[in-house]
Amino acid sequence: MTTxxxxxxxxxxxxxxxxxxxxxxYASGITILTGHDDQGPIGFTCQSFYSVSVDPPLxxxxxxxxxxxxxxxxxxxxxxxxxxxxxxxxxxxxxxxRGTDKWASIQxxxxxRGNPILERSLAWxxxxxxxxxxxxxxxxxxxxxxxxxxxxGEHPDPLLYFQGRYRTLR
Numbered sequence: 001m002t003t004x005x006x007x008x009x010x011x012x013x014x015x016x017x018x019x020x021x022x023x024x025x026y027a028s029g030i031t032i033l034t035g036h037d038d039q040g041p042i043g044f045t046c047q048s049f050y051s052v053s054v055d056p057p058l059x060x061x062x063x064x065x066x067x068x069x070x071x072x073x074x075x076x077x078x079x080x081x082x083x084x085x086x087x088x089x090x091x092x093x094x095x096x097x098r099g100t101d102k103w104a105s106i107q108x109x110x111x112x113r114g115n116p117i118l119e120r121s122l123a124w125x126x127x128x129x130x131x132x133x134x135x136x137x138x139x140x141x142x143x144x145x146x147x148x149x150x151x152x153g154e155h156p157d158p159l160l161y162f163q164g165r166y167r168t169l170r
Contacts (some may be wrong), residue, residue: 027162028123032082032095033061034108034116035073041116044069045096047161048138049081056088057145066143068098074129080115083123084159085151087168091118092159103142111147116154116167122158123150 032041048062059081063070073079084092095102108121111126118124127143134140160167 021163024163025158027167030088030092030139030161030166031061031145032084032091032118032121032157033063033070033073033117034082035076036110036114036116039072041108042069042072043095043102045092045115046081052142053125058130058142058144059127060140062135062140066137068143074132078113078115078126078128078146079141080111080117081125081127081143082116082118082121084118084122085122086159086168088118088120088158088159089103092166099158113146114137117149121151123153124148142157 028047031046031048031049032043034041034048036042044063044067046061046063050060052058052060061081068072072079081156090105093102094104094106106116108116109119111117113126115126122123125143125145126147130142130144132141157169160169
């Protein structure tokens, strides 16, 4: 069933904290979205990432409209998704904070387009912005994958988030 903003019932108000608690029961991986502009590397922690299409290869993420980092990434037209390993919890926290040097002590190498690939990430996908859609207090961004890679050798566990906390597979 498809609904539009015009046909949705506005009579039922959803409590925001109960909504967050409910959707928090869905486990997700953690990514850091990175880019690079004339001011240097850019990045933020993002939990709302997923693959969309194989042909063409598309991925998506959501970002708050109040983000001060995403507009810089948007202006470049490209971004890299870094899929974090369990051991990268501190890096996830570092990139989630506002008003700090997110790049302090961060080791990275550039994609062909110059976007940062964080050292020891499980995988990375370098993308061009395909589309952007308004979604309440967020934007939904679609990216076309141009280049990608994965960590060599044995794969460590992913960094997971569930019910407001980092979790492990074990």
